[in-house]
Amino acid sequence: MLMYKNQTNYLIMGILLFTALPQSAFAGSWHEHWHHHYKNNHIPTFSRQAALPDRHLTPGVRNPKVTQSNIYQTICVRGYTRTIRPPEHYTESLKRKQIRQYGYPAGRNKLWFFEEDHLMSLELGGSPTSPQNLWPEPLKTQGGWGAHTKDRLENRLNHMVCDGQMSLRKAQHLITHNWIKAYRAMYSP
Structure with a gap:
């Protein structure tokens, strides 16, 4: 009987402790894992054409504060893009509007299917806030030409500009004309 009483006491103490802690102490990690897993497994694959923006809506716009003569004070400085990146509330609002403008149909227009991306990346002197330089880029497209693939090219072109292997204008042209x-x-044998 003494053993049973101790188990009951431990059970009551455990329940009290559990209910006294904020839910986030338990819910945060499994919820984030489930949400991440769900979103990643439920992102549709868009056509290869969706990997390139509509040139009329998103032609790409330069940041007038970045020039070939000041790249070592701007885009070649580690952490520079953090200083000019627009706030999330701006890009999320723009993403909603542009998903409608791009005409993505119901069922294929969820915010998490896209990254609101700079066509001319900040690393290459693109405008941080111009709607003509931002577009809802699908995360997954046929052939693997989604947002993460473009990020790799942006980084490579930035290194080439900063190492003097390519002019800023040439890199800007390559990324905006047809990044694929x-x-x-750049990466084919």
């Missing part, structure tokens, strides 16, 4: 073609030229 530029990627293939």
Whole structure:
């Protein structure tokens, strides 16, 4: 009987402790894991054409504060893009609007299917806030040409500009004209 009483006391203490702690102490990690897993497994694959923006809506816009003569004070400085990146509330609001403008149909228009991306990346002197330089880029497209693939090219072009292997204008042209073609030229054998 004494053993049973101790088990009951431990059970009551455990329940009290559990209910006294904020839910986030328990819910945060499994909820985040489930949400991440759910979102990643339920992102549709868009057509290859969706990997490139509509040139009329998103032609790409330069940041007038970045020039070839000041790249070592701007885009070549580690952490520079953090200083000019627009706030999330701005890009999320723009993403909602642009998903409608791009005409993505119901069921394929969830915010988490896209990254609101700079066509001319901040690392290459693109405008941080111009709607003509931002577009809802699908995370997954046929052939693997989604947002994360473009990020790799942006980083490579930035290194080439900062190492003096390519002019800023040339890198800007490559990324805005057809980033998939530029990627293939950079990474194909």
